[in-house]
Amino acid sequence: MPQPRSLAERNAIASICCAALEISMPLLVDDLDDRIDETYAAFPDRLYVIDRAGRVAYKGGRGPFGFDPRDMETALILTLLEDRERAF
Numbered sequence: 652m653p654q655p656r657s658l659a660e661r662n663a664i665a666s667i668c669c670a671a672l673e674i675s676m677p678l679l680v681d682d683l684d685d686r687i688d689e690t691y692a693a694f695p696d697r698l699y700v701i702d703r704a705g706r707v708a709y710k711g712g713r714g715p716f717g718f719d720p721r722d723m724e725t726a727l728i729l730t731l732l733e734d735r736e737r738a739f
Contacts, residue, residue, distance in 0.1 A: 658683060700726045703734055 655661040658680075665680045681687045688694055696714035699707055700723060709726030711718025 655683070698723055700730055702730050 652664050652667075655664055661683065662680055665678055668674075669678055679687075691697060691699065691710075692713070694713075698709070698711040698714070698718050700709035702708045708730045709723055711723060
């Protein structure tokens with residue numbers, strides 16, 4: 652796909668990719684300045700779990716081979732359990 656020249660174009664490309672890959676989870680799209688990509692060293696891809704307080708609960712290695720889905724799953728479970736404990 653061509654490099655988007657506007658946020659609307661970037662969002663449209665993201666929608667096409669989500670549909671093609673059948674991604675059902677929420678997707679966040681970075682601004683054209685790629686500030687989030689640079690902040691989180693996300694290129695080419697990186698998986699994070701962010702807790703409700705906005706803290707990084709899990710940071711995978713650079714993808715596609717630098718992260719372990721089981722580690723991420725564990726972080727998600729622990730984060731959800733901590734949220735549940737705080738609720739009580």
